[in-house]
Amino acid sequence: MKKMRGIGLVVLSAVAFLAVAPPVMAQGDLSVGRKMLNEDNPGDLWVDIGKELFYQKRGPKKVSLEQCDFGMGPGNLPGAAARMPRYFADTDRVEDMESRLITCMTKLQGFDSNELMKKAISSPRSKGSDIEALALYVTSRSNGMKINVTLSHQKEYDAYKAGEYIFYRRNGQTDFGCVQCHGEPDKRIRLQDLLHMTVKAGAQEVASTWPAYRGAHYVVRTMQWRLNDCVWQMRLPDLKYGTDYSIALTTFLNHRGNDAVMQVPGFKR
Amino acid sequence: MKTTWIKLSVTAVVGLMIAGCATYPDRATTKQMAEKMVFDAFSASPEHMKRLEQDRSQQICSKIGDEKLSQAEAAEIVKLARASIKYPASGKLVGDWKNGDRLAHNGAGDHIRNGKEESRKENGALCQNCHALAPGEINVGNVGPSLTGYGKQRGNSEAIAKYTYEKIYNAWVYFPCSNMPRLGATEHLTPEQIVDVVAFLIDPQSPINK
Amino acid sequence: MKQLRRNFLKLSGGAGAMAAVAAAGLLKAGSAWAAPWNKGAFESKAVADAQKNLGATSLIESKDIIITAPDIAENGATVPVAVTSKIPNTQSISIIAENNPFPLAATFEIMAGGEGYVSTRIKMGKTSDVRAIVKADGKFYTATKEVKVTVGGCG
């Protein structure tokens, strides 16, 4: 230990370091911070909020969501999210977590679906939306279980193939499809890592980490938000909530992400 | 005629399902379903909805999985790209590198939120999002190749200026279906903006060549 | 005695604070006693002033202070920073983000039974040295680590 003459010395050495630092070196330098953020994820705070919302009697019909069937029978949550999106006979449609929640909140609780969708994606720095918290809670009940999105109903096959088609479909001012950013390993937009989704490991990360806490927004986000933001960056118009487009893309990615172990909330920059 | 055919194929699929043999839809059916999904998924003015419509080049370039571009398709892309390129009225292809530097670091323009187009004086050139630029810059992407030392390696001849201008205007003229947006052809950038970016890339004084 | 004085300071902090203290039953035995908030240090705009207000007139550079933080922060609004002090009798750890408008982010007083370790997350407006100041046996020790902050997104 030696006495320091002042801050100037430290600043000088920092400048010297900058001058010799290699230009770009993302992965290694970022991993320390990512590990620290992942270990203690504020998104965990929303699991309990979602749980409370799930069991509360809510909506015009004043009932809880305990009778909501996520594919494993009414109220049977463990493992249900790991198998979604999937076909639901009551709506004769393939649904993902967000669209299924809207179905149940509309049919069972009597909420207005347009109102729900309007509020589904919360403002950054807010307390988050009900659907964000509920989606996290229900998905967290599959934590530790393997993703197992099976294709058996014809509509599931259709969703998968349509999702694949959309993944590669180039459009808009940027000429982008999803694959332009997510088709190669170790790519970044500026410093932000892009998952390599055309290989299993990348698809597995998608399938097992949403809903996630979005650090820059301080709220929990669902996959639907991720897709909205992607198409915004692609310069496409406003993506509607819970459409077959999103469900198809999610079916495509989650099916390819099978066998990943669910661990939500994820932590995203 | 066409719809009848699709109806028939859907019936066939339903038939299969009942027999317990649901399977992947064929190519034409997939396209039909997915295209409908695309146009049902967005709420926008007719003008903004047009962004979802693919032009001929985008259609060709939307290869699924490992599908490859054929020789004939590549030739068609190059031809379409060549035809798209417009040059600045001044005829000068090298502009102000300082403005080009600013544009290269600007990732904005053409976004749509809540039905409204981003209000900006001008669009950014988006370079920084995908390319390494001046030496030592950290906050740069790597989806495209590094542009550090671009002019140092290639020089700043008229031929290089023309190549660079065309590459930015419509990258597909040299690399059919590459990941790079056709920045001039889609009117994201004006010819006048592109010449400034050309200067940023090839001018020996530009920080990218230091 | 000392605790009573602290509590008095707390109470004099305004009616709102007083109501909160009373409502929370802070006056009961065994409840948490907070040291008064170091207004001078937290409101200092210069690093040197913040240091002075912490009582640290001279700093000894120490390798026994380990700052764990990313070299590059992906999001300046949430920069994880952990400080481990191996200096015996560590009494407090302060975290300073030198280029922030108000550099002092936090001060942790560590009592007997606490270990010389804290981990938290701070906001950083721009690339800066993160400085830890450790008080041990009445002396002040320090270490720094640079964290580069980039703006996120493609905005």
Add this chain to the structure above:
Amino acid sequence: MADPMKIRATLQGDTADVRILMRHPMETGTRKTSSGVVPLHFIQSVIVQHNGKTVLDAQWSQAISQNPFLGVRVKGAKSGDKISVTWTDNKGDKRTDEVAVAAGS
């Protein structure tokens, strides 16, 4: 008013590894929204106690991130010991939560 914290306290040898997540806006007083500047609102004090004895007395500024995290280590802990955490913000809001130290894995 204030939302519950999430506290994990796990024994590692005779030290409890304590990890605390809190929900709080941690407003810097400079953020502008369409309805004006959001007033300064942040946690100023966090106290961590081990079986009723204060082991950490923290003072924070508005530079601590929204939805704060605090990690500390408490020496001489046993499984079942009580760890309690109390935060107080600049508006006088406060919150106390408590957990028992869990045996390490």
